[in-house]
Amino acid sequence: LVLRSVFYSSQPEQANKSISKVVNVAIIGAPNSGKSTLINNIVERKICAASNKVHTTTRLVRAMCFQNDTQIIFLDTPGVATEKEQKRYKLPESMMNACTKSLRCADVIGVVHDISNKWTKDYLHSDVLTMLNSAENTPSFLIINKVDRLESKRQLLSVIRNLTNGMLAGNPVQGPETQSRKNRKDRGYSHFSDIFLVSALNGDGVKDIKEYLLSNAKPAFLQYAPDEWTDQTPESLIVEAVRAKFMDFLAQELPYNLKTELEYYEDREEKIVCSVAVECPSERVARLISGAGGGRLQQIKSQTRNDLTELFKKPVVISIQLKARVKP
Numbered sequence: 001l002v003l004r005s006v007f008y009s010s011q012p013e014q015a016n017k018s019i020s021k022v023v024n025v026a027i028i029g030a031p032n033s034g035k036s037t038l039i040n041n042i043v044e045r046k047i048c049a050a051s052n053k054v055h056t057t058t059r060l061v062r063a064m065c066f067q068n069d070t071q072i073i074f075l076d077t078p079g080v081a082t083e084k085e086q087k088r089y090k091l092p093e094s095m096m097n098a099c100t101k102s103l104r105c106a107d108v109i110g111v112v113h114d115i116s117n118k119w120t121k122d123y124l125h126s127d128v129l130t131m132l133n134s135a136e137n138t139p140s141f142l143i144i145n146k147v148d149r150l151e152s153k154r155q156l157l158s159v160i161r162n163l164t165n166g167m168l169a170g171n172p173v174q175g176p177e178t179q180s181r182k183n184r185k186d187r188g189y190s191h192f193s194d195i196f197l198v199s200a201l202n203g204d205g206v207k208d209i210k211e212y213l214l215s216n217a218k219p220a221f222l223q224y225a226p227d228e229w230t231d232q233t234p235e236s237l238i239v240e241a242v243r244a245k246f247m248d249f250l251a252q253e254l255p256y257n258l259k260t261e262l263e264y265y266e267d268r269e270e271k272i273v274c275s276v277a278v279e280c281p282s283e284r285v286a287r288l289i290s291g292a293g294g295g296r297l298q299q300i301k302s303q304t305r306n307d308l309t310e311l312f313k314k315p316v317v318i319s320i321q322l323k324a325r326v327k328p
């Protein structure tokens with residue numbers, strides 16, 4: 001495997017000519033269900049931006065891993081948002097188009113469901129089901145995530161029973177009769193090919209998903225060299241990592257009003273040096289974000305540096321400047 005990597009990285013044009021096995025996996029689900037965390041766990045690299053806020057992922061991101069001649073290509077997608085959410089967070093149309101696009105590229109669709117969310121744990125997001133119906137010829141599997149947050153096995157069983165009722169072996173659909181539930185019945189969407197129980201955060205059950213995908217890959221020309229791990233540029237990975245960290249640290253809607261831009265980037269042999277500017281709505285907000293004595297900004301910087309160092313597998317020196325937006 002090491003020899004293959006060296007060979008392909010020095011002659012990338014050879015990668016496309018080698019027949020191996022490939023599987024394209026679109027990962028879709030409600031916002032904050034854990035899609036990015038799951039992919040990062042499987043590929044063992046924090047490629048996809050993840051945070052404790054909804055809508056951290058704003059566009060289609062590919063993350064790849066290669067094992068035993070097989071390439072798994074994950075397509076991380078923005079959380080499927082309702083119209084109300086799209087207005088509230090001022091989400092661009094392109095975000096929802098990214099989901100639809102991922103389905104067109106997918107050999108298999110993984111639907112992530114957050115079983116710990118007390119409002120939505122018992123049924124799948126109706127817009128997610130509508131999306132699934134639009135790709136009804138593509139096989140899909142269900143990933144029930146955040147099982148570590150449930151208090152007991154009994155609770156887990158009861159939630160699973162509610163959730164999967166109607167998805168397996170022709171059982172009647174239970175729960176609120178939304179339009180998409182009707183669609184699902186009318187259009188014969190009755191089951192997932194598999195259901196996994198996982199904790200994307202601590203990795204429980206995640207290996208089973210990887211095995212399942214490896215065994216479902218089909219012979220094909222490699223789409224990426226075996227040592228490629230994303231379709232994102234280093235510059236974009238840095239900007240996204242900074243944006244996600246601000247989302248983790250700041251409350252409510254504040255992080256959605258920031259604009260993150262790379263000002264400087266240099267990949268030296270021994271380290272990466274970069275500088276990112278974060279534009280704030282005003283001087284007052286910039287001071288608020290920075291925290292007492294600049295403490296919060298320091299924490300954001302140090303955590304981002306650690307994440308990026310792990311991602312690029314070499315030291316990253318990063319500076320982050322808060323800048324007040326210039327009023328026109």
Ligand SMILES: Nc1nc2c(ncn2[C@@H]2O[C@H](COP(=O)(O)OP(=O)(O)OP(=O)(O)O)[C@@H](O)[C@H]2O)c(=O)[nH]1
Pocket residue numbers: 029030031032033034035036037038049050051052053054055056057058077078079080145146147148149198199200201202
């Ligand atoms: N306890 C627990 N937390 C999890 C798990 N998986 C993800 N999380 C947390 O859930 C939050 C959301 O995770 P993300 O991976 O960003 O979710 P997402 O579905 O990609 O979110 P969007 O960008 O809104 O689409 C983060 O704070 C994760 O650490 C899990 O299995 N257990």
